[in-house]
Amino acid sequence: MDKKEKIITTAKRVFNQKSYDAVTLQEIAESMGMSRGNLAYHFKDKDQILQAIMDEMWAKILQDRSKSRSFPSFENLHHEVQMYQRYQVDYAFIFLNSQLFSHPIVQEKFKIMTEQTISANKATLLYSIQMGNMHPEPIPGVYSNIAFITWMLTFFWLAQQMIRGEKTSEDAEKMIWSLLLPYFTKKGKERFIKFYGDTYLETIGDPIDMSNFNHHSF
Secondary structure: OOHHHHHHHHHHHHHHHHOOOOOOHHHHHHHHOOOHHHHHHHOOOHHHHHHHHHHHHHHHHHHHHHOOOOOOOHHHHHHHHHHHHHHHHHOHHHHOOHHHHHOHHHHHHHHHHHHHHHHHHHHHHHHHHHOOOEOOOOOOOHHHHHHHHHHHHHHOHHHHHHHHOOOOOOOHHHHHHHHHHHHEOHHHHHHHHHHHOOOHHHHOOOOOOOOOOOHHHO
16 A cells, blocks of 8 residues: 555545544644655545545446446346445445535536436336346336435445434335335335245334324323
């Protein structure tokens, strides 16, 4: 690992600990045991470090997607959700800072990422219909909305955990499947179970408890 790579790795760690806005070049330099001037020789300001971090993340995303984008499928959706969850941990300071979303360096990449993800989600749904795994769209716009909600669930998963103040046992992927499963055909459910196993549906979420519900109390 060369000096620039070490700076990027250290900066990510410090940003994740304290947030991008709260960290100075001096703190990054001190974390590396080097002078601020030495660090500034490689990166003159934080924006240059942010650009390098975004370039690194983007290269990893492209590499990950190239492994599973030969054709749209349930498996691709699974890999996409898993990818987002990994990067939200590795680059938490970006995904948890809404102010950074409007930063030109971040916004450009995230806009492309969002458009590609929603487009891929739609392709997966269309492919599933063609393969007989899902029923045709019951109401115009439903599947487009699900493609958008699927992106939103994965992209903001870590943020909602932080807002709620706990890391629950809930799973973003299982929530997404709970939206899609009602539209599956018999063939689709069989294929789904073949990929995830017989017991997956039993763990998709907690059933809603109607035992103590009384609509008169509202």
